[in-house]
Amino acid sequence: MTTETAIKAENLSLTFQTNDGPVHALKDVSLDINKGDFVSFIGPSGCGKTTFLRCMADLEQPTGGSIMVNGVSAREARKSRAYGYVFQHAGLYPWRTIGRNVRLPLEIMGYPKAEQDARIKKVLELVDLAGFEKKFPWQLSGGMQQRASIARALAFDADILLMDEPFGALDEIVRDHLNEQLLKLWAKTQKTIAFVTHSIPEAVYLSTKIVVMSPRPGRISDVIENPLPADRPLDIRDTQAFLDVAHRVREGLRAGHSYD
Amino acid sequence: MTTETAIKAENLSLTFQTNDGPVHALKDVSLDINKGDFVSFIGPSGCGKTTFLRCMADLEQPTGGSIMVNGVSAREARKSRAYGYVFQHAGLYPWRTIGRNVRLPLEIMGYPKAEQDARIKKVLELVDLAGFEKKFPWQLSGGMQQRASIARALAFDADILLMDEPFGALDEIVRDHLNEQLLKLWAKTQKTIAFVTHSIPEAVYLSTKIVVMSPRPGRISDVIENPLPADRPLDIRDTQAFLDVAHRVREGLRAGHSYD
Amino acid sequence: MNWLILALVFWLAAWAANVAMVRSKWAETRLVRVVVPVIFGLTLVVAWEALVHAFNVSAAILPPPSAVADTFARSTGMLWEDFTQTVLKGALRGYFIGAAAAFGVAILIDRSPFLTRGLLPIGNFVAALPIVGVAPILVSWFGFDWQSKAAVVVVMVFFPVLVNTVQGLRETDVMLRDLMKTYAAGYFTTLWKLRIPAAMPFIFNGLKVGATLALIGAIVAEYFGSPTRGMGFRISTGVGSLSIDLVWAEIVVAALAGTLFYGVVAWFEKKVTFWHPSQRG
């Protein structure tokens, strides 16, 4: 099996100029993500996870190094609509119903009307929101909104999915459920997924690769290849293998904090 | 050892009248919390955890049943400043610096100036915010804001602490750290703590008693006495005893959801 | 024709200069922020001068800015006297009385939701009364001197400040109010420590609206009777004696005074509501 590179960062640096002086959000970050990988990013608040994801999406301009997506520059990748992005907050447009929110990218990308309808139906079923098309965002709970925003990113054909703490606002049970769904989707579609989370079990449960980051300046402190098998029932989380990986992630994380 | 009751709810019900019809946020909830208890509330989103806490704090008027705090009505308890409350969102005043935010309850309760200063210094150290007195809330990260709001609730002498998901916005490491600190504080001050959380490990790690709630209508589905010893290092979370309690909580929780 | 070409050339050059400045790395400096609108204003003035000359517009209708500047320079004494009468005596006093009264009333009615509900629609109704109708009545009530001008200003300033203050006082975050409840804080403590500071952005909205209205109100009121001084007096009589240049000099004073007044209020707003997201850029 030859692996192609989906995302390739080399010596990526990004410094924000603020009135308190420069903030080194990312410093000399290098990382390869293969096609079909499920990569989780974990690290303390403010370590640059979101910034890294935004660089991949060409929403932020690196001040140093380079980043390639699907073999072209991040900018070209964005122009060719290579990825779907799920923001940290749902970010639904309040004046559009759930259905029309999901329709937004399809309208912009010029899908034919009939196909728009079909896709909306499909993705809303996927995230358990069938029947909520006509509701407005504020009529839904926070978790449902987050699911709608995931559906929006899945509605069009992008083989890369960038997800920034998509399940942060959900309670543990719903989260477990969506974790399972996401794994299934990934297995079925072979998408490449970059996934930011704060939860160690979530990172371990979902990913093929876990990137641990540490702050000031933001950099990668550990990259862990996940040895768990591809098929993962929920109770894999009670196995020793799982706990071992979790332990390693926790140690890596702790190193980035100033406690103890 | 004779145990005194700090909070006593009997057949507590609360129904919100909305334009979609009535919402039964709480229905026939009965619970005793002893002085010195650390009680966690866990349950799916919208099951009434916040509402229950707000009833204890006399911020919500029950539509049925009764609630007593420190042997008097919730209203009298509030008037006698019997508790400190930490809201789900930090809720700092943006026009006050962190220091002056913590000073607010002290000003209102008429503490002498010198004592105000001493207390502010003490609690800000406790939550690792020494040196940030002069900053304004928006100049701090979400986690720091949340810690400041905890400091604010700790600054004055209330023997009951009501905390609504105080650590929801924090990353796992900071959260672990604050969990430890909170346990220490509780051990030292013998406060009674009611604590809402979405995290099963957090609930198991912190509490003497875990209250599992379920929605529609909001009620208590399980009350679990935590058998773990009072002295709890962080790695107690890797023990089997811990995992067992966590499992029981998870089962209780799952019963409240419609999945599987 | 030459005048038109001159104006066009100047306009193109000034626009190019502005574009260059805004694109430059100094775009956000205070200097550029001042210079750019000033250059834009200069182009307006040059265009005006050129059009007046090019089309031979009679000075009885629209004098060129050079004539206005000339008159301005020669009449500073009179302009100052008028400024004192209209702005310092009429507009400012009326503004302070109106704003203070509105603030007081807002706090009074705030305690009663009943009054708030009842008064606000009526407030909006009264705010829609055209000043040209109110002014003659108030001049006949309060006489010809500045008192009647101040009264008109009071009426104009009162409702924007009232409506905004009441709204601001109501707008406080429920959670922040609950916090005060957990401290068992009384009405006045909550008012003083929470609701007034939280209402400040709204109050300043009202104060800013009032600032532009105050001057205009004082000037218009002078149309309906005044002593023989004041900006409105000069403007309303200047047209009749064809002293249009003097009228324009007074308009310049009004624009300067009004903008300065607005600027001062906006400066205080920045100081007082520094914490509000809209002030943090």
Added chain:
Amino acid sequence: MTKTALSVLTVLASIVVIWYLAVAPMNIRVALDQAERTGAAIDPPSAVERRNISVWTLMAQNREHIADGYSLERPRLPTPAQVGQELWRTTGEMVLKGRTWSKRSLIYHGWITLQSTFWGFLLGTTIGIVGAIAIVQSRVIEMSVMPWAIISQAIPIVALAPMIIVLSSQVGIEGRGFPKALISSYLCFFPVLVGMVKGLRSPTAEQLDLLKTYSASGVQRFMKLRVPASLPYLFTSLKIGIAAALVGAIVGELPTGAISGLGARILIGDQFGTPLAIWAALFAAAILAGVLVTVIDRAQQMLLRRMGMRS
């Protein structure tokens, strides 16, 4: 809804009571002057002596004449009933007599003012919206124009009005409708401009980023995000704008020959010392403003509800 109506009525009732009470002191001097001419005994007997005596003393010393103040032909403060009667005389009664469009009918004059208001509003909102779009699209325009938009509002339009009229007739625009609409739009455009700039800027960075990830075009960004996001702001400013346009139309009627319209009625009422005519025109103007604002408010609620906004 009924709760609001009840409170408004209560407040209204108390205002009417206070108003009635105020009529006595406001009108006592004129009432005494008139009584003196009919030969009644007044204390003190001459107007010159009364000049320096407070109204309260005058009322106390001449109780039997207090009532006269409530039926003066030229009151300083008319009673609500007098204003109501005058309003009815010039509106409802005219309609009943079939003279709705007579020159003595306020409906006719209101209609004239309404037309200028309408054109001024149309012109003003167009300028405001187009200006806001230009400002949002171009930083140079924003930096150059915005301060002058603020300065423009510090210029008393009444001072410019005569020049606007003469100039517009010189450039060949006949009739007084256009200058009136221009003056009206001058007051109307500013709130719309400010509101729309705010509205078009209201999308959050995140909402903008989302469209960037779709690689949406500038037009798409404008139509799918900025425009819908600005609608609530648009309506709020339209409500302020229409009230301003009405005031502008009335102001514009002063120097335009004072021939017809509510502004002309106010002026003529002033010139002929018929305060009742002023009060009636004043109330007619405020009622008209109320109606216009309500119409826009209803439109706003309908549209925003369709857009799923909470009221």
Added chain:
Amino acid sequence: ADDVTLQLKWVTQSQFAGYYVALDQGFYAEEDLNVTVLPGGPDIAPTQVIAGGGADVIVEWMPAALAAREKGLPLVNIAQPFASSGMMLTCWGDVGIESPDDLTNRTLGVWFFGNEFPFMSWMSKMGIATDGASENGVEVLKQGFNVDPLLQRQADCISTMTYNEYWQVIDAGVTPEELITFKYEDQGVATLEDGLYVLEENLSDEAFVNKMERFVRASMKGWKWAEENPEDAAMIVLEYDETGAQTEKHQVRMMGEIAKLTASSNGALDPAAYQRTVETLLSGGSDPVITKEPEGAWTSAITDAALN
């Protein structure tokens, strides 16, 4: 037909009856003229309107016209239907004013907008300061559009016209005995009112001059008709009043008073009256209305031709 636009000095009222009569009775049509009468009002300066090309001919007071001429707007009087002035100062009798000398230290209401010049000349002739600061001066108020300042005793005297504001005071219930009036005519400071003025440059245009001859002829015919049929004239004026605010009683009475001012004029300017006006204005003390003897400010050419 030739178009003529006439700008009046004030709102539609019997003060301008001659023009409305000529319009209504077809006198203008007979002269093959198509006349548009524009009413005036506060804030409308006829001088400005004619400068802007908004009118061919205006009704204006001579002081304002001469002042405009000095300001560079060359107005020329072509006819003078009003032979004498109707302006006066109306005072309360009970405040102790008996003669003009008693005016010192009083508060007086005065019209501005170009109408203040006769008053200023009068005061400076009597040596009374009007700046409000000097001793034994007068306190001057810019009077609004109505007579309230007198009625409410905010002023001791106000400016009135014999044909208009004076009667508003009377209508408010005041008896003539309570009032003291000083007519400018009696004080020897009368200035010519309500003349017809055109721009000098137009007078070199044959066609224009011819048009004006016909206009003046028809207008004077209108005035004489109005003097003979005052009630009908007032009704015609009412018909043309678009505000609907004028009353019959007031307009009929006004027509009666106006007739007294126009009766002795055939439309031609009386050079002696012109000279008196100029001298009054030149004697304005430190701040005269005009600073030098105007030249070419009137012409008899048109009235000569029109009335031959």
